[in-house]
Amino acid sequence: MATSKGVATHCPYCALQCGQWVDGKGSVDGREFPTNRGGLCQKGWTAGRLLTHPERLTSPLLRPSRSADLAPVGWDAALAHVSRQLAALRAEHGPDSVAVFGAGGLTNEKSYLLGKFARVALGTSQIDYNGRFCMSSAAAAGNRAFGVDRGLPFPVTDLDDAEVVVLAGANIAETMPPLMGHLGGARLVVVDPRRTPTVERAIAGGGMHLQPVPGTDLVLALGMLHAAVTDGWLDADYLADRTTGFDDAWRVAAQWWPERAERVCGVPASDMRTVVGWLGAASRRYVLTARGAEQHAHGVDTVTAWINLALALGLPGRPGSGFGTITGQGNGQGGREHGQKSDQLPGYRSITDPAAREHVAGVWGVAPDALPGPGRSATELLAALGRPGGPKALLVFGSNVLVSAPDGNSVADRLAALDLLVVADVFPSETAMAADVVLPVAQWAEEEGTMTNLEGRVLRRRRALRPPAGVRTDLEVIAGLAAELGAAGFPADPRAVFDELRAASAGGPADYSGISYDRLDAGEALHWPCPAPLPGAPVHPGTPRLFTERFAHADGRARVVAVEHTEAAELPDDEHPLRATTGRVLVHYQSGAQTRRVAELAGIAPESFVEVHPDTATRAGLADGEWARVVSRRGTATARVRCVPSLRPDTVFLPFHFGGEQAANLLTNPALDPISRMPEFKVCAVRLEPMA
Numbered sequence: 139m140a141t142s143k144g145v146a147t148h149c150p151y152c153a154l155q156c157g158q159w160v161d162g163k164g165s166v167d168g169r170e171f172p173t174n175r176g177g178l179c180q181k182g183w184t185a186g187r188l189l190t191h192p193e194r195l196t197s198p199l200l201r202p203s204r205s206a207d208l209a210p211v212g213w214d215a216a217l218a219h220v221s222r223q224l225a226a227l228r229a230e231h232g233p234d235s236v237a238v239f240g241a242g243g244l245t246n247e248k249s250y251l252l253g254k255f256a257r258v259a260l261g262t263s264q265i266d267y268n269g270r271f272c273m274s275s276a277a278a279a280g281n282r283a284f285g286v287d288r289g290l291p292f293p294v295t296d297l298d299d300a301e302v303v304v305l306a307g308a309n310i311a312e313t314m315p316p317l318m319g320h321l322g323g324a325r326l327v328v329v330d331p332r333r334t335p336t337v338e339r340a341i342a343g344g345g346m347h348l349q350p351v352p353g354t355d356l357v358l359a360l361g362m363l364h365a366a367v368t369d370g371w372l373d374a375d376y377l378a379d380r381t382t383g384f385d386d387a388w389r390v391a392a393q394w395w396p397e398r399a400e401r402v403c404g405v406p407a408s409d410m411r412t413v414v415g416w417l418g419a420a421s422r423r424y425v426l427t428a429r430g431a432e433q434h435a436h437g438v439d440t441v442t443a444w445i446n447l448a449l450a451l452g453l454p455g456r457p458g459s460g461f462g463t464i465t466g467q468g469n470g471q472g473g474r475e476h477g478q479k480s481d482q483l484p485g486y487r488s489i490t491d492p493a494a495r496e497h498v499a500g501v502w503g504v505a506p507d508a509l510p511g512p513g514r515s516a517t518e519l520l521a522a523l524g525r526p527g528g529p530k531a532l533l534v535f536g537s538n539v540l541v542s543a544p545d546g547n548s549v550a551d552r553l554a555a556l557d558l559l560v561v562a563d564v565f566p567s568e569t570a571m572a573a574d575v576v577l578p579v580a581q582w583a584e585e586e587g588t589m590t591n592l593e594g595r596v597l598r599r600r601r602a603l604r605p606p607a608g609v610r611t612d613l614e615v616i617a618g619l620a621a622e623l624g625a626a627g628f629p630a631d632p633r634a635v636f637d638e639l640r641a642a643s644a645g646g647p648a649d650y651s652g653i654s655y656d657r658l659d660a661g662e663a664l665h666w667p668c669p670a671p672l673p674g675a676p677v678h679p680g681t682p683r684l685f686t687e688r689f690a691h692a693d694g695r696a697r698v699v700a701v702e703h704t705e706a707a708e709l710p711d712d713e714h715p716l717r718a719t720t721g722r723v724l725v726h727y728q729s730g731a732q733t734r735r736v737a738e739l740a741g742i743a744p745e746s747f748v749e750v751h752p753d754t755a756t757r758a759g760l761a762d763g764e765w766a767r768v769v770s771r772r773g774t775a776t777a778r779v780r781c782v783p784s785l786r787p788d789t790v791f792l793p794f795h796f797g798g799e800q801a802a803n804l805l806t807n808p809a810l811d812p813i814s815r816m817p818e819f820k821v822c823a824v825r826l827e828p829m830a
């Protein structure tokens with residue numbers, strides 16, 4: 139896979155996993171791959187800067203006491219210190235006193251080994267990951283409706299000849315720019331409280347902007363379902379042949395005629411009817427959701443409402459049409475399949491299913507009873523740190539929770555209450571700098587592994603250059619800690635880990651047993667499920683398209699689930715009269731730990747801002763370009779005012795890419811969806827104040 143252009147690998151950032159060439163000096167070029175067709179966004183083009191960055195962590199760091207500074211230390215000393223402390227905590231307080239926090243940016247191999255490390259080497263139930271913040275509501279809604287969760291149940295190239303695409307809470311012109319290339323021919327409908335660059339593209343192409351109050355998509359989708367029925371667009375044959383439950387769902391939607399829905403969500407009833415008409419009349423049409431629809435205290439039901447609309451129109455599983463969710467992190471899909479989620483075992487198995495426990499315990503060579511049960515979800519795990527009965531040590535791999543988790547002030551308090559915080563990272567992120575032990579790890583173009591992109595396609599991450607001296611891979615770190623703890627069965631070689639993952643996933647919903655490095659390296663495009671063949675049978679070709687014949691529930695039918703409107707967990711009042719929502723800008727990635735360190739990107743977006751309607755700014759005594767304090771019930775963030783006449787006057791928007799006093803998550807509400815346990819990043823009540 140090495141050519142004169144370098145090594146064929148993929149971008150370190152988002153779930154589109156654009157193809158890249160990376161050469162031995164760390165130069166990056168776009169590479170032909172179905173998702174990006176040679177193109178990259180600005181983050182991808184500049185990703186090589188991360189490899190040779192002067193701020194790279196190249197030595198383990200240790201804080202001898204809570205009040206001391208971090209100082210360089212050797213690997214042996216660092217790992218021995220960590221394992222000694224973990225062993226002492228476990229002996230005194232039991233295995234659940236140690237917790238692990240993983241990430242959707244980790245390779246499949248790392249996700250798998252981390253989950254096994256927690257359950258087998260530490261014996262703790264306390265493991266979860268940042269994917270809980272990411273796609274968990276759509277995952278739960280997909281499981282409930284379709285019986286399986288694969289973000290896009292079709293390749294992105296299927297979108298190329300779509301006629302109508304509804305994007306509910308997705309700003310892909312900024313979050314996955316090359317994906318826009320697959321939507322060029324379609325009439326786009328964008329559901330977003332803001333007039334984003336994606337909205338601009340939709341309007342320019344004859345599409346439409348539906349601009350709901352943040353947190354009211356569910357009502358909008360109910361109103362549109364109502365219009366689908368009353369305007370005659372219902373696909374009754376499809377509903378009868380392929381689904382159950384529509385009558386119950388209709389009993390709710392019948393109450394939400396578009397004019398009534400308009401009074402709650404603010405979208406004109408006539409626009410709802412127009413869009414439903416476009417969807418109904420087209421033959422190739424898609425409904426896609428992303429974080430705007432999900433990051434709510436009722437995100438599962440909101441995504442369900444969008445699924446219900448798609449089912450009523452007969453989209454899922456029909457050639458040239460469908461429903462899908464746009465996964466976020468590089469390995470957002472694979473990261474939730476192999477056991478770093480508190481309630482899951484490898485292969486997307488449930489940790490409470492006795493058959494799943496027996497299978498995985500068999501692969502791990504332990505007794506099923508020895509496996510812990512489900513632990514706390516990410517937000518609940520962070521909230522329990524250092525409290526009576528909660529974990530006293532936390533190991534973080536690949537997440538900058540101090541910046542990215544909700545209610546940042548509380549997160550800082552909880553981290554400070556720990557006996558031991560260990561962070562494995564590439565850079566001195568805010569969270570790493572708060573740790574007792576920092577372990578410097580290799581990054582994407584320095585290591586081998588697999589990732590599973592937003593299409594459920596498994597792909598190879600390849601090493602183009604050696605990691606700097608002093609740095610280890612995450613797999614080596616996990617294997618090293620396991621060895622210190624006296625646990626056997628923790629290989630550090632990615633191929634060996636993948637082969638074990640294949641066996642552990644065999645027979646599960648996300649079955650990888652027929653996938654191998656050799657097949658991937660031979661250029662095969664393998665989407666899961668891809669089971670190993672029975673003896674003598676041909677190899678499985680993988681499954682690019684799900685649901686063409688049947689859905690994954692035992693009866694083969696999709697579930698239309700009746701869902702009711704619920705208000706956001708926190709509503710505006712006199713003291714906090716505005717709804718704040720949060721999200722992303724093109725040039726920064728997530729907590730910004732990587733992209734704020736890339737000069738080209740930081741130059742474009744150096745600081746936080748708050749988008750405000752000009753009238754709202756005036757009322758708060760603020761003018762465009764001034765610094766404001768944004769105040770919620772939990773904290774205050776500072777941001778530069780950006781007056782945006784197209785914004786709803788009741789809504790403000792902040793990016794969450796900045797740390798310290800500019801962190802948007804100082805404001806956000808840790809209210810959780812009851813099913814997915816995803817926090818409500820997309821709505822909280824705030825007021826604006828001038829700085830001084």
Ligand SMILES: Nc1nc2c(c(=O)[nH]1)N[C@H]1C(S)=C(S)[C@@H](COP(=O)(O)OP(=O)(O)OC[C@H]3O[C@@H](n4cnc5c(=O)[nH]c(N)nc54)[C@H](O)[C@@H]3O)O[C@H]1N2
Nearest residue numbers: 307308309313352353428429430466467721722724727728
């Ligand atoms: N540039 C960039 N790209 C990224 C990332 C990044 O950090 N930066 N991160 C990656 C990851 S992990 C993810 S999860 C994806 C996220 O990709 P997206 O979901 O596209 O990103 P967001 O900006 O979080 O949210 C999308 C939109 O939701 C809108 N929104 C807010 N509240 C509501 C609401 O109540 N209803 C609706 N319908 N919309 C609402 C926001 O205004 C925003 O424009 O992006 C991936 N790509």
Ligand SMILES: Nc1nc2c(c(=O)[nH]1)N[C@H]1C(S)=C(S)[C@@H](COP(=O)(O)OP(=O)(O)OC[C@H]3O[C@@H](n4cnc5c(=O)[nH]c(N)nc54)[C@H](O)[C@@H]3O)O[C@H]1N2
Nearest residue numbers: 268271272536537538542562563567720728729731794819
């Ligand atoms: N207010 C608000 N908050 C949000 C969101 C929102 O829309 N609004 N979105 C949420 C979403 S969808 C997500 S996905 C989260 C993401 O937020 P985080 O979990 O904080 O994700 P990143 O900023 O990508 O952090 C990744 C960290 O891992 C490091 N890293 C990179 N590669 C590796 C590796 O291979 N190994 C190790 N050990 N470390 C590595 C990076 O340097 C960085 O410090 O934020 C969530 N927070």
Ligand code: SF4
Nearest residue numbers: 149151152156179182
């Ligand atoms: S769209 Fe995503 S995968 Fe592609 S270059 Fe940009 S950040 Fe990388």
Ligand SMILES: [Mo]
Nearest residue numbers: 271272466467
């Ligand atoms: Mo995400």
